[in-house]
Amino acid sequence: MPYLEPTANGPTTEWARRTATKLGCHVIVGYPELASAPAASARQDSATENDDVSGSGTIYNAAVVVSPSGEVLCNYRKHFLYEADERWGASPGRDGFACLDLEFSQKTPDKQPESGLADRHTSLKVALGICMDLNPKGFVAPFEKFEFGNFAVAHNADMIVMPMAWLSAEKQDAHDEHREDVPEYRTISYWARRLTPIVRQYLHADLSRRKRTPTIFIAANRCGVEDGDTAYAGSTSAVSFAVDGSAQLVASLNAREEGLLSTTVDYEPSP
Structure with missing residues (x-):
């Protein structure tokens, strides 16, 4: 899937950081996440040793929260999946x-x-x-x-x-x-x-x-x-x-x- 992005480190997160620092506000934005390795900077539900990090990795419907200083505060993973999420191979966030x-x-x-x-x-x-x-x-x-x-x-x-x-x-x-x-x-x-x-x-x-x-x-x-x-x-x-x-x-x-x-x-x- 060509639009998947690494955990809190893709073009959507970069846009959120630029926007947050430019406007001095918090930014919350959704994106399609590929957790292919233990990603570090996000707080909630970040990739862990239990994720499938081989091959294509684990897909999540996610949202990143960025502070006015550009810091990633949270990477949330959708807990209840809709049928469309399941069709494109997303997994539910485990942390609720x-x-x-x-x-x-x-x-x-x-x-x-x-x-x-x-x-x-x-x-x-x-x-x-x-x-x-x-x-x-x-x-x-x-x-x-x-x-x-x-x-x-x-x-x-x-x-x-x-x-x-x-x-x-x-x-x-x-x-x-x-x-x-x-x-x-x-x-x-x-x-x-x-x-x-x-x-x-x-x-x-x-x-x-x-x-x-x-x-x-x-x-x-x-x-x-x-x-x-x-x-x-x-x-x-x-x-x-x-x-x-x-x-x-x-x-x-x-x-x-x-x-x-x-x-x-x-x-x-x-x-």
Whole structure:
């Protein structure tokens, strides 16, 4: 397969490093990984002695996380595989879903006015998955098991980030260039429903177990049509789960819109 890349060391990771250092931001991007040798720099689920390092190596549907300084913080490997992953020979990540602390700094007014702005450092717990990770495992597990949602709650995640290539639920209309281009709300609603445990944690009867800060969900999804008959849902979105148990669609691209979604969300890190 010509597009496979070495673990956190291929053209996608190099692009992520350049972009992160240029813009001073974290970058999370998916790529097709070939773990052909014990690769070192990535934190989560990096290649080990148990990988098949002979011949063509082991293939993963992966995502790399890069810091504003260009450091690779995490190489996540998709845990729940979709049928397309299996067709191109991918293996499931063995370490399950990922959650990591990301450090952010921002300028805030100093307590002493004459001092101007001061750097404020904040750490967010970010749960990371890829596309099918949000679904019931293999579409066989009970819907109410909510594997990824429960993982995010168990790790007290402040933010959830998921790169996706999610198919359109409106297949008959997805190819119609004349239909109105709007977000695919049916799909966005499904994503939110799969995170039901996030809502439940705000409504828990035991006040001591209620989460007191919002949770932000970021879905970065592919759009367009591939090979004439495979339509993607697009609708890249930011959803805020509030402390009153409500969910608000903060911003979204349209179903066929290829672009950059830039938005601001209000949050406070978990205590």
